[in-house]
Amino acid sequence: MPIIVNLDVMMAKRKISLNDLSGKIGITPANLSILKTGKAKAIRFTTLDAICKELGCQPGDILEWIDDEKQHI
């Protein structure tokens, strides 16, 4: 998948655990884990808004696009 989710990087920078973040933004730890591990198929704007608000970052800090060919290299 060309879209990489760097949520774990931002969580480490802000020193917040998965359970704490999920409790603050109103998403279950299981769903947040799906997002963190890159298994999610889509993310709602409302979820992205809540994450960026809590972590004090931009969507581009969480989501990154990498070309498929470069990813395989």
Added chain:
Amino acid sequence: MKNIKFKSIISIALVCYIIFIASIFVDELEDMKVGFLQGKNAASRLINDEQGSDTFYISVAPKVSVLNFPETMENIKCNEEIKIRYYKMKVMQPIGLKLNLRNKIYRVICTFLAFVVYAVFVFIPFQFYGLMKTLQKEIFFDVKNKKRFINIGAALGIAYWAIFLANYLSFQISNSLFEFKDYVIIKEHTNVIWMLLSLVTLIIAEMISRGIKLREEQDLTI
């Protein structure tokens, strides 16, 4: 409340299905009686070395034109002869009219195909029951439901082709044994509704498959 509604639907569906199956048997009741009595008498005929009889079911069409009514019958209501035409016949022939090996094989195949169709009639309600159980749990886009619809569609398709093949083989048997002055023997028509139902069910299975993918995407949308 939901349980009562589900049980009501299942009961109604079951009653409708039983009526449908019973109506088929009622339509064919006379033929079943003939077959039963011939089979019952077969044993005593073997013992007493007697000639028995066999019944053939033949579909016919007029030789000359569709406007040809070659037979006559008395209408006792007004005491006059009226012209009639047969489109189906039940012919009783002595067993002395021996079947050759090919026709005997065809008859065995027809018997087997009849069992296939009966198996389909038994198989389909079980699939529907499983479907209704999952619907009660408000689960529709499920892999098991997709498989059930595929099974039902395949079973209906198999039933259609089994009936089609049985009709063709019966036609071959009748054509080799009989020839009539005013009629030509034709193959009995197989109701296309079986094939249409099969196709519709398979299309529903494909729709469920797409629904399953959408549901999985929805589940993985955070």
